[in-house]
Amino acid sequence: MRLTCPLCGPRDRREFTYYGAEEYLHRPGPDAAPDLSQGGAWDNYLHLRDNPAGPTRDLWYHDQGCAAWLLVSRNTLTHDITGVELVAARKGARDEA
Amino acid sequence: MAELIAKAALDGQGPVTRAGLVLSVLPPAPVWSIAPFPGEDLTPALAALGLDFPAPGRSNRAGDLRLIWTGRDQAFLLGGRPPEGLAAAVTDQSGAWAGFSLSGIGGEAALARLVTPDLRLAAFPVGHVVRTGLNHIPAIILREGETEFHIRVFRSMARSAWAELVEVLEHLAARAAAVQGGASAPARTG
Structure with missing residues (x-):
């Protein structure tokens, strides 16, 4: 398996570390209810994940390369990698941190 | 305060020559990390030195100074101090890195045993x-x-990196000797 890093080009999977679902980019805002009640924003952010058969997006870290966080679009049925983008280059990325 | 003696990584290690390649330790030299603050353009400040902030995978040089890309929004200035007042996070990393030189024909074949990217000249x-x-x-x-x-690695890993590289050179030398000696030719080369 290879990921095409937007900065480094195609690289072996061993250079990357998997972090988790794209969900981690969407941290609840300050107005979200501060409890972890079931189905609430924080419960969803921390614990609830889809298990898609098909397209999915998740976060990878290029630790052996450029040290950038990447948002990878892939397909769990076909194992196709359909896109790799820099998290930092996304609109409003700095507000998400 | 005690008198501290600066020592190079792998102090006293001489060059190793195997399979037509020479592996040696680079002398200690300044290494400065330059990471521009978000949205800042360092072009005018660097142009005064004859340098340009490198695109990913590139480097440029001016005299003894060399600016090499080392990561997202980060480059290393080798060979001297950066100017004061850059709109960037600037840190002296001179003591944190160990450098090796691998020279001779076929260095990419040696490195191909250790790294995955294509390092051939083309x-x-x-x-x-x-x-x-x-x-x-x-x-x-x-x-x-x-x-x-x-080749630059974290100084804490210099000895391991050196051992890895020497082992590769020994394998290449052993293979060359086996082929030259007329021993049963290996089915695969490289």
């Missing part, structure tokens, strides 16, 4: 730089010349 011309794993060791590899690579 894909990795002079002045290009790659940040990748040297086996499991994070490394910055610069093509210094057509037959010379500069």
Whole structure:
């Protein structure tokens, strides 16, 4: 398996570390209810994940390369990698941190 | 305060020559990390030195100064101090890195045993730089010349990286000797 890093080009999977679902980019805002009640924003952010058969997006870290966080679009049925983008280059990325 | 003595990584280690390649330790030299603050353009400040902030995988030089790309929004200035007042996070990392030189014909064949990216001249011309794993060791590899690579690793891993590289050279030398000696020719080369 290879990921095409937007900065480094195609690289072996061993250079990357998997972090988790794209969900981690969407941290609840300050107005979200501060409890972890079931189905609430924080419960969803921390614990609830889809298990898609098909397209999915998740976060990878290029630790052996450029040290950038990447948002990878892939397909769990076909194992196709359909896109790799820099998290930092996304609109409003700095507000998400 | 006690008198502290600066020592180079692998102090006293002489060059190793095997399979037509020479592996040696680079002398200690300044290494400064320059990471521009978000949205800042360092072009005018660097242009005064004759340098330009490098695109990913590239480097440029002016006299003894060399600016090499080392990561997202980060470059290393080699060979001297950066100017004051850059709109960037600037840190002196001179003591944190150990550098090796691998020179001779076929250096890319030796490195191919340890790194996954294609480092042949056509894909990795002079002045290009790659940040990748040297086996499991994070490394910055610069093509210094057509037959010379500069390999930099965290100083704490210098001894391991040196051992990995020497082992590769010994394997290449052993294979060359086996082929020359007329021993049953190996089915695969390289």
